[in-house]
Each structure stands twice: as C-alpha cells, then as structure tokens.
Amino acid sequence: MRRISWVLAMVLCFSGLLAACGPKDADSVVKDLNEVVGGLESYQGSGVMTLYSGDAPQEYKVEVWHQKPSYYRIALTNAKKDITQIVLRNDDGVFVLTPSLNKSFRFQSDWPDNQGQVYLYETLVRSIIGDNTRQFVDEEESYVFDVAANYNTHSLVRQKIWLNKADYAPKQVSVSDANAKVVVDVKFDKFEFGTKFEKEAFDMQKNMSANAGQSQAPAEGTITEPSDSESGEAVPQVNEEVTTPEDNAGETDPGTESGTPEANAPGAEVNNEQAPANDAAESPEATDETTGAIDIPELGDFGVIEPTYLPEGVDFKGEPTIMETEDDYAVMLRFEGTYNYTIIEARPQDRASSYAVTSPVDLGFTIGMITTELPRTLTWFDEGMEYRITSDDLPESEMVKIAASMQDQTGK
Structure with a gap:
C-alpha cells in the first residue's frame, strides 16, 4: 500500500512539473505581454515592409526606435529608390522629415497614441490584449495571434x-483586408529591448542633416539641440511667409477665363469647393520648416501621375490643368461624380510654405x-514630388486609397 502511494505521489509530482513547463495558452501569454509593455523602457527594431496594394509588391526598409516615455523615430526607406522619410516624436512635437527634399x-x-502603426510594438500588443476573440497558435518557435x-x-x-x-519580440506581422488578402506584411530581421540611444537620436536637426541611410550609434543620454556654432549648419526656423505652387501659378489658367482666380489657389473655388486657405502660419499644429543645407533639383516639367483607383461613380474631368510661372510648375487634375476633388502635383521648392x-x-x-x-487636403511627398488631394466630401479612407494607387506609377 505504501509502495502504491509513493508511486502515485511521484506521478502527481511529475505531472505538476510537466504542467509548469508545458506550453502556454493565450491567457498566459497575454498576461506576460502586459508585464513586458508595463516595464518597457526602450527598443530598436528593423526589417522589411511589403505593400501589396498596387499592381506590384513594393518593399520598404523600416527602422523603429523608441525610448520611454514618448520618444519615437521611424525611418521608411524605399528599397528600390533609396529615398527615406522619417517620423520623429520628441519634446518639441511630432515631425515628418524628408531630408532629400x-x-x-x-x-x-x-x-502614435491616436494612430496604430503596424511596426510599433505597443500597437501590436494593444491589438492582442484588446481582442477578446483572439485566435492563438503555439508554433515551434513562435506564438501566433490572429486578431x-x-x-x-x-x-x-x-x-x-x-x-x-x-x-515576445515581434518577428512578423501580416495585415489582411476583408477578402483575407494580405495587404501589408512586415518581417523583422532585428528587434532588441533595452536599447541605449545617443543624446541626439531623437533630435530633429540631427536627423535632417545626417545621411538618411545611416543609423546613429546607441548611447543613452538626454536630448539636446545644437546651436548654429556647434553644428556648423543653418538651424531650421519656423517660416512666417506662406507660399504654395498655386499662389505663384499666374493670373490666369488655360482652363479659366482671364481675370478669374487661379484654380485651387487659397480662397478660390474649384468645382464649387473653396480651396484651403493658408492659415497654418497662425496655427501651431502644423508648420513647414526648411534648412539651407541641401540643394533642391532645378524645377521643370514632369510626367503626370494619374491614380489607378477611382471611387465608384467618380470620373476624371477634362485634361490636366498646367499652372506654370518662372518659378513654379504644377499640374491639377479634376474629378467629379459621387465625390468631387482635385489632385495637384508639383515640385516642392526649398522655401517657406505652410498648410x-x-x-x-x-x-x-x-x-x-x-x-x-473643410475643405480637407491630404499632402504627401514622393520621389521629389509633392502631391495634394483636396475635397469637401471625399472621405479620408478614399483619399488614402487614391494616394496608394499613385505610388510607383510612371508619369505620362
């Protein structure tokens, strides 16, 4: 009897050890993720993001830095064209930097508290924790969540x-549409917690002047802002003048009568819609800043990029309108139907401009x-060009789709 009791005790003990060391379930992993995020001080990750929204997949190198409490640096580099854009958050605000321009x-x-980003660790963890219908798979080397x-x-x-x-470092993220088609895929080749960054890692001026393809070596410290004499470069200043391609487009337009306001100029109407006034100089929410450290290519004509996606019930109206002066060259496309909007394409100048x-x-x-x-304007830069979609009634989601369809297109 004693022998049987001893054997039973051994079996129960061994079973307990197996349970303790066995595979984790979704709830256990979620509990651990809460602890990881709660103690998160910093991280650094890099990888490749592939977009499948166009005719052909487009690859971008992604580099992500984060330091507690709210410093972020995200560098997106077009792998084929070697053009980098940087999103930066520091004590001075949020910056979108295009060093090449x-x-x-x-x-x-x-x-990014109000916008999820597929390459940010906090966004991914929040998606997992917040979805009570999450699906979980325990693979050989990974925990996989479908949320x-x-x-x-x-x-x-x-x-x-x-x-x-x-x-619990991220290895891969695949985002799908309603048809279960993968639209965005991110594969991380490196992700480390507890990174120590240099003092200027999140400094706007340093990120603007540094080579877009170079990373800064880690070394923890406080964020400082160099003076003119320390950096030897012009320090970006907030511009007070407001100048846009439409402002300098001339008195008349080939598609308008003499003496009428320039199409889509600030305060003018396009398709019975008033173009956005240049009031950003009075608003601190968005300010365009420039430096004198980089030469901008000479202005001139260019191939017009037409969107391959149009919302249902929308048609392209007429021919592109050319707005050209001695200093500017811009093209405007008009679209009417279910939604009415214009698209302006121009070469941005190194000058004061505001939104x-x-x-x-x-x-x-x-x-x-x-x-x-209203009217709302979506502005972005790509391959040395500035693009703007302006409309009173076009939803933001449709603007994003239109912008994506213009990416990697050949000008006509």
Missing part, C-alpha cells in the same frame, strides 16, 4: 502577429499630412 513638418499631436486590425483605414481588417517565444491645421496620416509607403477642417 530638405523638408520638415511639425505637428502638435499625440501620435482584429486596429488601424485608421477600414480596408485593413485582420492581422496575424508572430512573437518570439524567448522574449492648414493638419494631422499625420499613415499612407503605408510614407506619412502624409491631412487637414482637419
């Missing part, structure tokens, strides 16, 4: 997230700026 836009925003996609665009519905079993109160918006291939008041 010598352009920087500053926002007073709580980004709802919590992003600003309604076209992204579900996402699968692969986490490293050893430390109405705006918020950053993730376009996938870059970060754009969208105004918060």
Whole structure:
C-alpha cells in the first residue's frame, strides 16, 4: 500500500512539473505581454515592409526606435529608390522629415497614441490584449495571434502577429483586408529591448542633416539641440511667409477665363469647393520648416501621375490643368461624380510654405499630412514630388486609397 502511494505521489509530482513547463495558452501569454509593455523602457527594431496594394509588391526598409516615455523615430526607406522619410516624436512635437527634399513638418499631436502603426510594438500588443476573440497558435518557435486590425483605414481588417517565444519580440506581422488578402506584411530581421540611444537620436536637426541611410550609434543620454556654432549648419526656423505652387501659378489658367482666380489657389473655388486657405502660419499644429543645407533639383516639367483607383461613380474631368510661372510648375487634375476633388502635383521648392491645421496620416509607403477642417487636403511627398488631394466630401479612407494607387506609377 505504501509502495502504491509513493508511486502515485511521484506521478502527481511529475505531472505538476510537466504542467509548469508545458506550453502556454493565450491567457498566459497575454498576461506576460502586459508585464513586458508595463516595464518597457526602450527598443530598436528593423526589417522589411511589403505593400501589396498596387499592381506590384513594393518593399520598404523600416527602422523603429523608441525610448520611454514618448520618444519615437521611424525611418521608411524605399528599397528600390533609396529615398527615406522619417517620423520623429520628441519634446518639441511630432515631425515628418524628408531630408532629400530638405523638408520638415511639425505637428502638435499625440501620435502614435491616436494612430496604430503596424511596426510599433505597443500597437501590436494593444491589438492582442484588446481582442477578446483572439485566435492563438503555439508554433515551434513562435506564438501566433490572429486578431482584429486596429488601424485608421477600414480596408485593413485582420492581422496575424508572430512573437518570439524567448522574449515576445515581434518577428512578423501580416495585415489582411476583408477578402483575407494580405495587404501589408512586415518581417523583422532585428528587434532588441533595452536599447541605449545617443543624446541626439531623437533630435530633429540631427536627423535632417545626417545621411538618411545611416543609423546613429546607441548611447543613452538626454536630448539636446545644437546651436548654429556647434553644428556648423543653418538651424531650421519656423517660416512666417506662406507660399504654395498655386499662389505663384499666374493670373490666369488655360482652363479659366482671364481675370478669374487661379484654380485651387487659397480662397478660390474649384468645382464649387473653396480651396484651403493658408492659415497654418497662425496655427501651431502644423508648420513647414526648411534648412539651407541641401540643394533642391532645378524645377521643370514632369510626367503626370494619374491614380489607378477611382471611387465608384467618380470620373476624371477634362485634361490636366498646367499652372506654370518662372518659378513654379504644377499640374491639377479634376474629378467629379459621387465625390468631387482635385489632385495637384508639383515640385516642392526649398522655401517657406505652410498648410492648414493638419494631422499625420499613415499612407503605408510614407506619412502624409491631412487637414482637419473643410475643405480637407491630404499632402504627401514622393520621389521629389509633392502631391495634394483636396475635397469637401471625399472621405479620408478614399483619399488614402487614391494616394496608394499613385505610388510607383510612371508619369505620362
């Protein structure tokens, strides 16, 4: 009898050890993720993001830095064209930097708290924790969650997230649309917690002047802002003058009568819609800043990019309208139907320019700026060009789709 009791005790003990060391369930992993995020001080990750929204997949190198409490640096580099855009958050606000164009836009925003980003660790963990209908798979080296996609665009519905079993670092994220088609895929080749960054890692001026393809070596410290004498470069200043391609487009337009306001100029009407006034100089929410450190290519004509996506019931009206002066060259496309909007394409100059109160918006291939008041304008930069969609009634989700369809197109 004693022998049987001893054997039973050994079996129960061994079973307990197996249970303790056995595979984790979803609830256990979620509990651990809460602890990881709660103790998160900093991280650094890099990988490749592939977009499947166009005719051909487009790849971007992604580099993500974060330091507690709210410092972020995200660099998106077009792998084929080697063009980098940087999204930066520090004590001065949120910046969208395009070093190759010598352009920087500053926002007073709580980004990324109000916008999920597929390459940010906190966004992924929040998606997992917040979805009570989450699906969970325990693979050999990864924990895989299938959860709802919590992003600003309604076209992204579900996402699968692969986490490293050893430390819960992200390995891969695949985001799908309503038809279960993968639209965005991110594969991390490196992700480390507890990174120590240099003092200037999140400094706007340093990120603008540094080579876009170079990373800064880690070394923890406080964020400082160099003076003119220390950096030897012109320090970006907030511009007070407001100048846009439409402002300098001339008195008349080939498609308008002499003496009428320039199409889509600030205060003018296009398709019975008033173009946005240049009131950003009075608003701190969005400011365009420039430096004199980079030479902008000489202006001239260019191939017009036409969107391959149009909302249902919308048609292209007429021919592109050319707005050309000695200093500017811009093209405007008009669209009418279910929604009425215009698209302006221009070569940005290294000069003072400003936009109405705006918020950053993730376009996938870059970060754009969208105004918060009607008429709304979505602005973004790509391959040395500036693009703007302006409308009174076009939803933001449709603007994003149109912008995505213009990416990687050949000008006509």
